[in-house]
Amino acid sequence: MRPRLTWVHGHAVLVFAFLxxxxxxxxVYSFNGESVAGFPPHGWTLRWYSELFAxxxxxxxxxxxxxxxxxxxxxxxxxxxxxxxALDRANFPGKRVFRRLVLLPLILPGIITGLxxxxxFAAAGAQxxxxxxxxxxxxxxxxxxxxxVSAGLQKFDxxxxxxxxxxxxxxWYTFRRxxxxxxxxxxxxxxxxxxxxxxxxxxVSFFLVGRENTLPLEIWSRLRRGMTPEINAVxxxxxxxxVITIVIWxxxxxxxxxxxxx
Amino acid sequence: xxxxxxxxxxxxxxxxxVSVFLLIxxxxxxxxxxxxxxxxxxxxxxxxxxxxxxxHNPVYLEVLGRSARIAASVTILALLxxxxxxxxxxxxxxxxxNLLYQLVIIPLWVSYLVRAYxxxxxxxxxxxxxxxxxxxxxxxxxxxxxLYSPFAVILTLTHxxxxxxFLPTYASMAHxxxxxxxxxxxxxxSPVRSFWTLIFPLSLPGIVAGATFAFVLSLGDxxxxxxxxxxxxxxxSNIVVSLFGAAYDWPLGSAISLCILILVVVLISTTESxxxxxxxxxxx
Amino acid sequence: xxxLLTIAGINKSFGSTKVxxxxxLDIENGEFLTILGESGSGKTTLLRIIAGFENADSGxxxxxxxxxxxxxxxxxxxxxxxxxxxxxxHLTVFENIAYGLRAKRIAxxxxxxxxxxxxxxxxxSEMAARRPAQLSGGQQQRIALARALVNRPALLLLDEPLSxxxxxxRVHMQGELKALQRExxxxxxxxxxxxxxxxxxxxRIAVLRNGGLEQIDTPRELYNRPRTAYVxxxxxxxxxxPNGMAVRPENVQVVVPGSAPVGSTSQSxxxxxKRIVFAGASDLIEVDCSDGLVISARVPSGGxxxxxxxxxxxxxxxxxxx
Numbered sequence: 026m027r028p029r030l031t032w033v034h035g036h037a038v039l040v041f042a043f044l045x046x047x048x049x050x051x052x053v054y055s056f057n058g059e060s061v062a063g064f065p066p067h068g069w070t071l072r073w074y075s076e077l078f079a080x081x082x083x084x085x086x087x088x089x090x091x092x093x094x095x096x097x098x099x100x101x102x103x104x105x106x107x108x109x110x111a112l113d114r115a116n117f118p119g120k121r122v123f124r125r126l127v128l129l130p131l132i133l134p135g136i137i138t139g140l141x142x143x144x145x146f147a148a149a150g151a152q153x154x155x156x157x158x159x160x161x162x163x164x165x166x167x168x169x170x171x172x173x174v175s176a177g178l179q180k181f182d183x184x185x186x187x188x189x190x191x192x193x194x195x196x197w198y199t200f201r202r203x204x205x206x207x208x209x210x211x212x213x214x215x216x217x218x219x220x221x222x223x224x225x226x227x228x229v230s231f232f233l234v235g236r237e238n239t240l241p242l243e244i245w246s247r248l249r250r251g252m253t254p255e256i257n258a259v260x261x262x263x264x265x266x267x268v269i270t271i272v273i274w275x276x277x278x279x280x281x282x283x284x285x286x287x
Numbered sequence: 288x289x290x291x292x293x294x295x296x297x298x299x300x301x302x303x304x305v306s307v308f309l310l311i312x313x314x315x316x317x318x319x320x321x322x323x324x325x326x327x328x329x330x331x332x333x334x335x336x337x338x339x340x341x342x343h344n345p346v347y348l349e350v351l352g353r354s355a356r357i358a359a360s361v362t363i364l365a366l367l368x369x370x371x372x373x374x375x376x377x378x379x380x381x382x383x384x385n386l387l388y389q390l391v392i393i394p395l396w397v398s399y400l401v402r403a404y405x406x407x408x409x410x411x412x413x414x415x416x417x418x419x420x421x422x423x424x425x426x427x428x429x430x431x432x433x434l435y436s437p438f439a440v441i442l443t444l445t446h447x448x449x450x451x452x453f454l455p456t457y458a459s460m461a462h463x464x465x466x467x468x469x470x471x472x473x474x475x476x477s478p479v480r481s482f483w484t485l486i487f488p489l490s491l492p493g494i495v496a497g498a499t500f501a502f503v504l505s506l507g508d509x510x511x512x513x514x515x516x517x518x519x520x521x522x523x524s525n526i527v528v529s530l531f532g533a534a535y536d537w538p539l540g541s542a543i544s545l546c547i548l549i550l551v552v553v554l555i556s557t558t559e560s561x562x563x564x565x566x567x568x569x570x571x
Numbered sequence: 572x573x574x575l576l577t578i579a580g581i582n583k584s585f586g587s588t589k590v591x592x593x594x595x596l597d598i599e600n601g602e603f604l605t606i607l608g609e610s611g612s613g614k615t616t617l618l619r620i621i622a623g624f625e626n627a628d629s630g631x632x633x634x635x636x637x638x639x640x641x642x643x644x645x646x647x648x649x650x651x652x653x654x655x656x657x658x659x660x661h662l663t664v665f666e667n668i669a670y671g672l673r674a675k676r677i678a679x680x681x682x683x684x685x686x687x688x689x690x691x692x693x694x695x696s697e698m699a700a701r702r703p704a705q706l707s708g709g710q711q712q713r714i715a716l717a718r719a720l721v722n723r724p725a726l727l728l729l730d731e732p733l734s735x736x737x738x739x740x741r742v743h744m745q746g747e748l749k750a751l752q753r754e755x756x757x758x759x760x761x762x763x764x765x766x767x768x769x770x771x772x773x774x775r776i777a778v779l780r781n782g783g784l785e786q787i788d789t790p791r792e793l794y795n796r797p798r799t800a801y802v803x804x805x806x807x808x809x810x811x812x813p814n815g816m817a818v819r820p821e822n823v824q825v826v827v828p829g830s831a832p833v834g835s836t837s838q839s840x841x842x843x844x845k846r847i848v849f850a851g852a853s854d855l856i857e858v859d860c861s862d863g864l865v866i867s868a869r870v871p872s873g874g875x876x877x878x879x880x881x882x883x884x885x886x887x888x889x890x891x892x893x
Binding site: 031033034036037040041043044045046047048050051054103104105107108110111114115116117123125126127129130132133134135136137140141142143144145148160164167183187196200221224225227228231232241244245248256260263264267268270271272275 | 389399408
């Protein structure tokens with residue numbers, strides 16, 4: 026039976042076009058010969074990319090973003106992995122509230138997370154800086170670590186731990202040799218996801234940033250001043266980076282598409 | 288099965304962190320919302336003044352209403368785009384399934400800011416859309432309402448949040464055992480009938496989750512309105528931003544933020560119990 | 572009478588694995604046919620091709636004169652009972668059974684009548700408003716059956732429907748299935764790997780091996796006149812003899828060496844008793860004869876035997892294999 030083309034196919038084509046239109050525009054305009062974003066673009070140039078590479082302020086914000094992202098990953102994993110384990114295997118009062126709290130930043134608009142932390146830092150007299158931004162990211166992204174690791178724990182066969190104990194191993198040893206290795210993939214996937222989300226994060230960062238900007242905030246402040254084609258260039262680079270990261274993430278996470286059940 | 292020490296070790300550090308950096312901040316937001324600002328200083332006087340302002344000052348209600356309308360529009364559009372797409376990729380894409388799934392995710396990971404900015408280029412006076420419509424003859428001069436309007440905000444946010452609807456919907460659909468779909472076909476149902484009587488009901492939990500994401504995140508968005516919303520596209524979060532910035536009224540800003548927080552919590556509790564009810568009926 | 576379904580030259584590969592090799596058989600109207608084979612024999616694939624969930628690479632399916640393969644699954648006059656029942660979890664039992672009828676846009680009043688009749692036939696009328704999750708395995712199985720049969724298909728396919736049930740329930744359901752088939756007169760094509768089940772239920776059995784059809788015959792013929800060593804060993808127990816012959820254990824006489832045989836003898840061996848296995852109503856004696864040949868004989872339970880015995884087989888019990 027040959028597959029029939031139906032309106033579902035047409036609809037899918039339109040949606041994909043809608044999803045990719047801005048990205049295509051971005052890439053095309055990053056090579057635009059004119060500096061004004063008229064349509065259609067004229068000329069072809071690498072000028073914006075070369076200006077980009079000479080732009081020190083931008084690169085220092087990139088460095089800041091990378092630093093913040095690294096710290097965010099560390100924080101999120103450091104507290105997120107135990108949190109996932111606690112939700113899976115520990116019993117304590119307030120467990121349900123805890124679960125709700127930890128996962129809330131996933132769906133809560135970033136502004137609320139950012140503002141609430143701002144009031145905390147203000148009350149504590151702490152100065153806003155990249156550190157406060159990193160704390161904000163890390164706290165919010167614990168939710169991602171918990172989600173990924175919890176999914177890994179669901180798939181994990183408890184009988185393996187029981188076998189380990191049966192053979193005489195103690196708890197910490199079992200955790201180190203059996204449980205943790207089985208969580209290797211979810212943890213790496215979580216780390217990649219958290220890293221990428223942190224790099225792009227703007228809502229929380231908006232309120233917690235000090236003198237040093239992260240990349241999104243640097244782009245933001247330039248956008249407020251007016252369009253510069255350089256932005257297209259840096260955006261295209263970010264896009265390329267994201268694509269590479271997501272391909273790696275996808276390969277690591279295995280079949281996320283539920284293809285097993287097909 | 289796990290010793291008390293093990294349980295304590297895994298639960299105490301996260302509990303501490305979450306208490307300090309999630310619970311206490313929400314609590315401080317709560318407290319500040321009941322305080323006041325006098326001569327550029329936050330004064331610790333307890334009052335309901337801020338909340339009264341929210342109810343009595345029509346500006347806030349109007350902006351909140353507009354925000355809700357925009358969020359609702361985005362949600363509906365994202366559903367119209369995302370659900371059939373999830374169905375297509377999950378059930379009709381054959382060997383392209385994995386590739387197409389990845390293709391839907393990729394835009395999600397391109398910077399939000401960057402994509403919103405791109406829409407600025409597309410919708411502007413000299414932009415792609417206007418030029419196209421003039422070329423085709425539908426317009427005679429560039430339309431100005433494409434950009435710096437609620438329309439632009441809705442379009443951009445729909446673009447951002449359609450993948451957010453797609454993902455949980457897809458996950459729900461992928462969980463439907465293949466045998467059920469075959470049984471439906473075996474019993475004589477056409478693909479359309481199979482969709483409405485089998486696939487749609489069983490993927491409702493995912494659809495509801497996706498819709499909730501889209502609505503809540505659109506409601507709280509302040510970037511898109513600032514970038515392309517224009518004066519008529521101001522949303523409730525923009526007011527909060529200015530209250531914490533130039534308009535310096537943290538108590539009022541906190542009050543609004545707290546309202547948003549409570550709204551979100553109520554909304555997810557409601558949709559979660561809906562999802563639970565749906566899943567009980569459709570026992571996994 | 573021409574066959575209901577003619578399967579001709581079906582070939583199917585998945586990637587580089589050849590799953591069905593030139594399979595041809597006719598399915599007669601009103602019969603209970605079992606497709607019997609081990610896992611990997613291609614039996615489920617063949618069933619799915621008939622149902623319309625897979626397409627054969629080559630070959631044809633013809634039902635009552637018209638080609639079946641060009642029709643999509645939902646238009647074929649064929650219904651399937653799935654291995655794990657595939658009941659719709661979000662619909663009641665009533666709605667599950669009514670599903671196919673609603674798809675054909677049959678009038679509500681008629682649907683009600685037919686579904687209630689189907690429920691009554693399965694003795695499940697009180698379950699109409701329940702959800703599948705609330706039913707036991709055996710009950711779900713009966714609903715799955717009812718859901719398929721209520722559509723009055725020309726052909727009913729059953730994909731190992733009893734394998735998820737425990738032993739006693741299984742035997743009970745076998746009886747019910749057989750009775751159901753006789754009552755309705757609908758042609759059943761049943762897939763299983765359990766040869767006892769196949770023998771109990773079938774009018775004919777098609778034995779599949781590695782994608783090819785070994786033999787198709789009535790159970791009795793398959794048992795008494797297997798054509799290959801594989802069929803001989805698969806259906807019931809068989810002693811495979813070196814000269815391309817076989818003999819069933821119950822046809823091997825065990826006597827004290829040198830004593831007079833009962834009836835005529837064609838072959839005899841002398842060997843040492845290796846093992847006696849208790850099997851309820853009978854015992855199975857394994858005798859180590861010369862040249863590594865081990866022959867099993869079925870004897871009444873509880874007898875005792877000397878360490879060296881003689882085995883006798885009459886000519887008419889020797890089966891010649893190809």
